[in-house]
Amino acid sequence: MEQSHGDCQLPLGYDGVVRIRAVPHLVLRPEPQSQPTLLNPDIWQVLVGGSSENVAGNVPCRLEWIVTSDCFAEKRVPHRRETCLTPNGKGFMVREKDGEGMKPLVVSVYELGLIGTGRLGFRLEPLLFGNQPVEVKPGDAAAIPFDLGARIDFGLAPTELKSDWLPDFLERHVRGVQVGSLLQLKPDITNLFNGHLATLDLYPTPVEGVAPDEAATLHVEWEVGHPDAAKVLLWRVGFLAVRGGEKEVLNNRLAAIGGMESSSTLGFQYRLGITKKPKDAPPAPEKKKGDKKPPPPPPPMEGVFAEPRLALEVPRPRLKSFGVRLDGGRLGIRGSFENFNDSVELDLTVKTYVRVPYGEGWRVEELDDFFRNVLESTRLETSLPIQHTEKQYAAVTLCLPDDVSTLLAEIQTVTVTTRENTFEREVLNLKQLPRHYVEVLKKVPGLQVFAAIQPTSLANTREAPFWAVADYEASEPGKEHGFAPFEGGAFVSRVFANGVCTGNTVDLSGEAERLSSPIPIVPPELQEEFSLFVGTVCGEAIGQSEAAWKGVAHTIMNRVARRQEWVAHLTPTDVITKTGFDGRKHKNCEAARAYLKSPASSALEFREKLERLITAVTPIYMRMAGDGGDPVYFYSPAAQKALHAEKPTEYPSEKPGFVDQGGDKALVDISAEVLGGTKDDFRFYAFRYPEKNARMTRQEIAVARAQPPVAKGK
Template sequence: MAPTENAPGSEAPSTTCHLPLGYDGVLRIRAAPRINLTPERKDQPAPRDLNDWPVQIGGECRNVIEPIPCRLEWIIQGDSLADKRASHPRETWLVPKGKVFQVLEKDATGHRPLRVSILELGLIGTGRMGYRIEPSLFGNEAVEVLPTDPKSIAYALKADIRFSPLAPAFEEKFQKAIGLLGMHVGSGIQLEPDFCELFKGLQATVDIHPTPPEGLEPDEQARVRMEWVVGDSATTGRLRWKVGFASTPGDEEGEWNEDHLLATGGVESTPKLAFQYQLTLTRPPPPAPEKKEKSAQKPAAPLEQLRPLPRPALTVDRPRLTDFTVSLNNGELAIQGAFEGFHENVALDLQLTPYVLYTEGDTQRLEELGDYLEGFLLELLSERLSNAGDHSRAPRNEDFFFLATCSPDDIQTRLAPLENLSVTSRQNRFQHTFFNLKSLPREDVQALKKVKGLEVFVVLTPLPHGADKNVPVWAIADYAAREGHNASVGFAPFDSGAFVSRVFASGVCSSNSVTPSGHIEALYSPMPVVPADRREEFEIFVATICGEAIGQSPTSWAGVAHTIMNRVGRKYEIWERCLSAAEIIQNTGFEAYQKKIYQEAIQCIRAPAHSQMKDRDKVKAIIDVVTPIFMRQAGNMGDVVYFYSPKAQSDKGRSTPAFVSQGGDKTLVCINNQLFKTAPEEKRPDDFLFYAFKYPEKWPHQTQEELRQTRKARAEKKSA
């Protein structure tokens, strides 16, 4: 025996036992046979029904003499569900027979073959089931057969939906030849379910909605739902969908109910618009028993469900606003516009609101044209009445004519065409005449032309349908937003009487403005803007990046922005509890938050024209760079999660941050060469070092379901 200084039991168990010289205690040795299991591939019988699939697991074994209890866990991979593990719901045993074994279930009479419930395991689509066998005997390790191993168990439970063009009989052959090519928002689609026999009789529900940007939930306001019984040809024949519409088939051929467009798009600018479908299969509840005594009634069994992952439905050209201009020709104020990407039968209802932009003192003001003209003309009326009553000068014929034909009621009658304006886009085009200046007295028109800096433009927004909320133009059709004062293309985003960025906009301005004298000047949107309910979070996000990196390059601005967004909801320390960019900034060590430059940037974001900030042009440039990052439309920039400034650390007498040298699963790697594309020996363009996890798979983001549950728990705790 080798000498040792320690007494028995002072260290973790090992294969070598050390005893001190002279030890006269009792030594207990615990031993168990080492079981050796070698699973083999088995031919599996076909499933009998959704709750009874007899499967076989077995192979060669050593040191197994009698049945031994074991734990069985299924390892499932498939094309229609997320990878998962699930324990077998019933007691299982290793049952030997000579040098081979089987895994069987325990029942009252002994052992029986394994039974798998397709509904319990949620199996759907095509995939494989691996397994893990863990003997309940001390000292024996589990044996795993992964789904990628040929010894795993394959399953094929088809549950697909095909999307085919819906066309009149005379077009049917042509449409079948081109498939889904030429489909647009508003095109008719026939849904063709394709399910395996086992699913026959289940209640099927399909939700179709635009595919959301990565990391975001589907828009429930844009969802279309259809329900039918699998295998019922009478109901599946009515599974028709109008792309992008809340439409269901009517009683007559070609008739649609709830025939209005949904919010099909988003703030992202993409050439294509993708749709996906979410399928749910549910076992119908048992028939209600005949009425008996209340005490004899039993509670209904819980519904069993299969819910595969969302799958692609189809992709169409993204609708776009291509033309929207205002004109003032021969005294008539009118607009015209055009879309592309809608089916020619789409009739899109739009709200039009003309505005004026005028100078008052040293500032410019915005006002609806109807309100402005009413005030302007009433003021002229007051002046004319005063002049008509002036006995110090001789009366003029035009004064008497004016008094005879103009009153406050006359003014409101003339301006009535500017109220409740709407237009319908048909075959992708729309036009409307608002107002004829010739309906005003000539003197009023002359006075109006003299108003300093007066410009007229028009704002377009979609009309709401029923109880639906009004959605912004970009939610149904993309458009190029004007970003510069000298830009010659694009449209100015608009909301609540102010020019904003496309992200916050509820409407879009005509691509030009007109003056009463006929001069046309381009509108300018001074800053980009984000959905109204996230505006405060966006301001915190941008102002923090300004405070951290305003003196650096656009690459560093993007690096700081990605650092914030890559932490949100990540399963790492406190980050897991931070579900927004603002919470990450407020809780994970961003030093610029709430400092002077942060406060200046906040004021500049809210009112750029009145900001005294020295670098306000950089604030606008930062907004342009980081907006797509905030909206999760710009990747993850190498999955950057940390950064610091060596110069700032040195100036403050600090050492290198502790996170740089953290090890184990938390090890970081510097990715500056990847971000700035410079060789190690070259000088860095910025005073920033950016880091990513060496093992990012150890720190995944929460899934959408986990995020949903976290938000739900937080809301319940807050309301309690």
């Protein structure tokens, strides 16, 4: 023999029997083979062979595949059937056993889990004593290449996909790839998988060693090669949005896109899988009496799956600004995000808190609870110089109890939606509070107000920390910027926070001090008439300026108990109902009176204006604001002109008849004096000879009420 493969040593004097077993030493030199084309994923005939020495007859061997691909790392998969080394001229081939014979070596894409572009190496281990295995690495020349390309490309959704079937609330104007941008997923999958089912999981790149977040994973399914697949393959970056069967998007909510550490970018991964279409289960046999076992389940689906791959990286969304403001008695919040696409609409829950001095530190309390406690304690402590019933007391000082509850309920939970990366919301208008509310609040020293926001929870979804929705820079001691983590009414670590606070506070007591005004209180016995008075002014002039409101209010009050013209009309109610003030019949009058009864629960279109109107006309009604130039008539030129054109017989002129009345009742135009520089559609008139049309004295009015005179005319 040319080479020794083992030694045998015997002791001196050994007289036993020595049996020597000789086996051939195989020399295998795998070489590249001309591989048949892969046409069927289930049946791929491959050739493994090369030159050899001492291969005589079929030699059983163990075959193990060593596979690499651009879709997964190296893996080893044993061949499922028995194999043999068979002579092939001066070399060898690997074949499979087929009964008593042999057949070509066949593999299945699903058996080996092949997907993507890669190479098949292998390890051959002859099952013959004394022979060593031979291994071909995937990078060696004898390895077998395969091309089962399977990847996903990501691009902005084309315009043609956003015209007919795409819902309006999804992206319309894509400006770049950010969280919220609408992307068209473009599969690049070999035709060999046509008709198979593809599955795609998209999720934020997890921290090393942590499994992907199932609650933040988007799952999409489609049929490979189907012409309508593009309509399913849409993704709003960072959203759990998939298309339903009726052209609707389901589960359209933002994923928990945060990471454990802050970074400038946010990465997403995808995992692609391809499976055969499931076969229909055979019909279940008729159940016979005594049958206990259910029919066997259908066989599992065969499939191949790629390892996670990088989908894309986008700028990490961040909270850019968030503050509380107090402007003209209006308490509100304002903020902005960056790196969300403009189409993103986040629903946020806003909660307001107060920070009040407590010992050497501060106490945090919800704003509505604080209001309720302070107002209730003040109500019980306050004593009035005039005896009132409980109902009258509430009307004069606090407004009705139901209004208090309704008002406080409005600030218990406030929501806001971001629009184009910004959000703003008024939380409370101090001007809507009854006077006593403001008086109480201004007496609380150091009353600081701030707000907190958190993502609005959806049904059946876990709550994500705020930093997991949008990263932010947390404030720390000594820093003048950032936002404090907040949870359940307390400042906490960012790890445990489900919300974030405004970067500032505002002084509510100081604003209340500025808002405190000497507006008079209407006595309970006059409130019904005052309601009619305010409603009439609103019905006549809510669309005009504040000067016009005051002019109309003065006109009503200047007619009360006026000699000559309105001597029989001794109250504002008489003047309004009997001297032609049609504004009392307008729908705005009804809405204004409803507001006065219950400010917090009313729904008046001109609510903001009405607040200012009440402040402006209350002193006039209470005879604390003079006569405003003594207007006694007014009209709207535009309205009069329209009436003349519509009803020329009833309205023969574009000016009312009173404008040109003469004698002691002659008038003078005082519009400029009443309106100042405003351009209202009103003309106001006063008596030219006011001394001949003076107002009755209090004594004369008292006598007239006791013995009402006959009116001389309207």
